[in-house]
Amino acid sequence: MYVEGPQFRLEDTGSSSQTHNFPAIPGFRPNDPSCRPPSAKNQSLTFVNGYMMVRYPLSNGNGTINSALSRPSTAAPIGTTKEVSDPTDVSGRYSFHRKKVDRSNSNIPLPFCPSSSIPPFLEHDRRVLLFNAYYEENVLQSAIEDKRVLVSEIYFYVEDGTIEIIQTKQENSGIPQGVFLRRSKVPKPGSSRFYKINDLKIGNEVMIYGRKFHIVSCNGSTKEYVMDRHGWGPEELEQLPLPRDHFAESIKAKMRRESGVPGVDRKRKMNDLKLVMESMLGKESSITDRGMFLECGTDALCFHVIWDDRQRLYGDIQYFRLFYHLADDTIEIMRAQAKSNDGRDGFTKLLKRSKLPKSGMPSTGSEFYTWKDLAIGESVNVFGRMMLLAKCDAFTRQYYASNGIHLKDDMVLQNAEKKVEVKRVIPPYNGFGSEEDSLRSCTGGLNPPPPKKDLQKMRDKSGLILRFNAQLVSDKSDDMNRRFVFQYFMEDDTISIREPPVRNSGVMGGSFLRRNTIKRPSGGPFTARDMFVGNVVEIVGHRFVLLNADEFTYKLMECDDRTFPYSSLPRLQGMLASKQDQIKTYFLSSNYDGNGILDIEGFTACCNEVGLKLNKQETITVWRKLDKKGKGKAAFKKLIAFASEETFGGVRL
DSSP states (O other): OEEEOSSOEEEOOSSSSOBOSSOOOTTOOOSOGGGSOTTOOOOOEEEETTEEEEOSSOBOSSSSBOTTTSOOTTSOOSTTSOOOSOTTOSSSTTSHHHHHHHHHTOOOOOTTOTTSOOOHHHHTTTOEEEEEEEEEEEOOSOSSOSEEEEEEEEEEETTTTEEEEEEOOOTTOSSOOSEEEEEEOOBOTTSSSBOOGGGGOTTOEEEETTEEEEEEEEOHHHHHHHHHHSOOOGGGGOOOOOOOOHHHHHHHHHHHHHTTOTTOOOOOOOOHHHHHHHHHTTOOOOOTTHHHHHHHTTOEEEEEEEEEOTTSTTOOEEEEEEEEETTTTEEEEEEOOOOTTOSOOOOOEEEEEEOOBTTSSOOTTOOBOOGGGOOTTOEEEETTEEEEEEEEOHHHHHHHHHTTOOOOOOOOOTTOOOOOOOOOOOOOOOSSSOHHHHHHHHHSOSSOOOOOOOHHHHHHTTTOEEEEEEEEEOSSHHHHTOEEEEEEETTTTEEEEEEOOOTTSSSOOEEEEEEEOOBOTTSSBOOGGGOOTTOEEEETTEEEEEEEEOHHHHHHHHHOTTTOGGGOHHHHHHHHHTTHHHHHHHHHSTTOOSSSEEOHHHHHHHHHHHTOOOOHHHHHHHHHHHOTTOOSOEEHHHHHHHHOHHHHOOOOO
16 A cells, blocks of 8 residues: 655555665654654744744644644644745735744744844944043154054944944044954953943943053944943943144144235245246336346356365365346356266256345344455355355456456466266177177166167068179188188178088088178178179188179179179170270281180280270170070170170260
């Protein structure tokens, strides 16, 4: 026989005790007590429609219903009460009316009912107490303050007993302010417990991480809470005054003067430009000394003064220039040209334009220097600095002479230092990296930029390579038969040399010189103008003679007359045109024994006979013009026709 249930099925094996096929897993709670395992526990709470409810009837674990926890007979049976799915239905088993009746007839309190206590994190949620405090710090490295008062706010979080301290920001304090202590529990010094609310009474001194905080006040909500919950009296909440910080008060007064607060005496002289602007806008201005300004204008007397300060420790002699403005009898002292490495700041003015008192310090009724008090050899007291007038300019002498005063001759300065010329020497190239990068480190700053490249030239000359067959010039017999491929890259003026491998030569072929910028022995890198057949090129102690070139190199050189003058056909035609009569005579003379045909050796002999000294590149260029098909011979009539101006329109040089 099988007994069907809503969530399980049992099988009758015929024995006195029934067994089930399901293990005791969480959530498996059969209603039949005989089918429940011994370890099964009753569940008295459940959630229905989002509300925590109590199940009835309750079992005591042995399968019997606990009469003390069962519902009274007045409640309707569970089976006769309809189930509801809508929380707005008030007639079902889990309606608000039924819950109220069940709660009044039951002795089991539900969670969070009035008889239970609320946890602190819910009871004191977002409740923060604020206390105002300060602490003092000694200032040892300042001459204007000896103690600094720092105001802070102490926040006490009631829910977990943590403390947070924030320093009140002060303008121009010179120290970083803000969060002093992040929210955390603070232990009491010499104790294992943490600070609590009663430790923060007004007037108490709290030691927090080596700083002693003096609590002076709290806000209104904090007062209400501690009086209601902790029983603090009004005398314990009286506000205490903060100590005076004289340095902070002086800073505030200074800022009031600087910020333009009206009614504050700033003890400053009005700028001359401000007077001019106000007078242009219509304000009446004083006409005192207007006559001297119209008479003298911007004229000023100039004296060279010396300040000998060698009596003081580390003192020396300094030179200045004194300007006396005739318009308003003011004096301005400028520093002379600063010396290199003199260890002084590069200021340009020692005394701004103002009247100079004779006593050395300004006071009421003091006398000021005038132009009559200034003379060569006299000393001037510039606020305690005795300066000697040593020289003056021509205008100053003329002005004194016009007023009947004769000045002494200029004094000779004995301590004038000679200017030492330092010649900058560029160290030789050490072979590491490119030479341009090495020169950048000698001529640039600490972070020199990389050398600039001629990008326009690299685009125009990209892929243009001059290739020559070269021979090594050497006295050794083994080096005379060695041949090299000499390559010149026009895009960046670099050179590379390769040696074709020859079997049984005893020399390993390959790269003889990697592509690099090479300098001539006289200085400066090799250029394309140095590349022509017959030229001897010296590279790193080795001399190479260029024997011949490939067809592309010849055509490239003949198309660029400016870069390769030895391959210029108009130039060579002009040279032959100047000797065309001698050339005709040469072919009619006994020196020519041919039959109207000549080769390149015969052409060379003809040029030497008529007095034309052509190098090998020029000879090859003219011969390529005469022997276009490359047969190795040409008629002498072509040479005479090439030298004729009427036919080819040659250009004389």
